Amino acid sequence: MISQQNSHELLIKLIDIPSISSDENAVCTFVFDLLKTMSFDTVQRIPVDEHGFNIFATKGVPKVLLQAHLDVVPPHIPSRVDETKIYGRGSCDTKASAACMIVAAQQALADGLTNFGVVFTVREETSMVGIKKLVSALPQIPFTIVGEPSKLQPVTSHFGMLTLNLETKGKAAHTSQAGEGVNAIDALIKAAADLQKITIHPDSMLSVVKIEGGVASNIVPPLAKARYSFRISPDDKNDYLEMFTKVLKNHPLATVTKGFEAGAVKSKLPSELSFLGKGQTVKYFTELSFLQSGVILGPGDIIHAHTDIEQVQKKELDEAVLLYGKILVAMAN
Ligand SMILES: [Zn+2]
Missing domain, CATH: 3.40.630.10 (Zn peptidases)
Incomplete structure (x- = not known):
């Protein structure tokens, strides 16, 4: 007992x-x-x-x-x-x-x-x-x-937590024939630059926490990824997935999906x-x-x-x- x-x-x-x-x-x-x-x-x-x-x-x-x-x-x-x-x-x-x-x-x-x-x-x-x-x-x-x-x-x-996964898909090619490929890392950098411009709630916090992509020195990268981690204030009513999706309309190689979420x-x-x-x-x-x-x-x-x-x-x-x-x-x- x-x-x-x-x-x-x-x-x-x-x-x-x-x-x-x-x-x-x-x-x-x-x-x-x-x-x-x-x-x-x-x-x-x-x-x-x-x-x-x-x-x-x-x-x-x-x-x-x-x-x-x-x-x-x-x-x-x-x-x-x-x-x-x-x-x-x-x-x-x-x-x-x-x-x-x-x-x-x-x-x-x-x-x-x-x-x-x-x-x-x-x-x-x-x-x-x-x-x-x-x-x-x-x-x-x-x-x-x-x-x-x-x-x-x-x-x-x-606070809550939300992770969003950004992914860009290109096309692999030999780097000596770079024009035949589509560079996913280039696409990721451009999409990420536009995503930096969104305005988040002043009490919330956003960090890019992971970035990956590429295969080798002689391959145009066909895939690149970045992960965004939000710490969301209880007063923040923004829908960040929707905001990301809107920005990425101008980036046809990019998609965003929700990872972890705790309100x-x-x-x-x-x-x-x-x-x-x-x-x-x-x-x-x-x-x-x-x-x-x-x-x-x-x-x-x-x-x-x-x-x-x-x-x-x-x-x-x-x-x-x-x-x-x-x-x-x-x-x-
Ligand atoms: Zn613990």
Whole structure:
């Protein structure tokens, strides 16, 4: 059995089960088995693929969900503990949230609370396919507390991300017969120069992140590609795919397709959660992009996520357990 005192112990166990994105089965099985020992009405696996699965546990008819992802970025870093902190891969991103949510849920179940659920997902650090599968498996998703390192400050708005793939197709030829070919790199440079002229929302950001093309010194390049990455402000309503498509009408060799997309979020705290304080805006995006409504709230600081000194403060873990418990009392039942 677990208790509030050993949310620390549970976090250490979770950190020490390697769960690099796309290899999550061991940690999922551990959490699934643990939830099975608690008095939830249902504990189900929501399949993702052979490398990992989502977990969804409910008590009553959930009005609120506690959610965190169980995958981490490479490399695996085992746990290390000192007086005030727990270190290791996932210590803040986001096994700390997961551990505190499990302990808070256990306390809530012991107190007879009902109408809430917990959700643990996989593949957040790569394709987001875990949360996408969850959303397609559940017809309705209640207000969700998304556990990401926010120093326990509520985050109600965040930027979105969009990638657009530009491609130009030409025709290969021997460079001594260049006139017989159509140079895709030339076409890409011209299209890219025109795309630089579009005006984006002042708070959003656009970076060209990848460029490739060409075969060899003696071949007119038949294909070239560039990838554009947008970080989109929650106040930005532009349709950048449409804007790109319009510009490329003057570039018949060029096409643009949408790559990854996670929408920006602008949500509000329900009045029951006003005790959390004012909602903040952050520039990273989270699984909340794919959910209907919710707030990001978790122990740890994003500044430590994905670093080799990933860490969380023990006292923040204790505070998180209490805060998640308070949220369940305010919103469930
Ligand atoms: Zn992360």
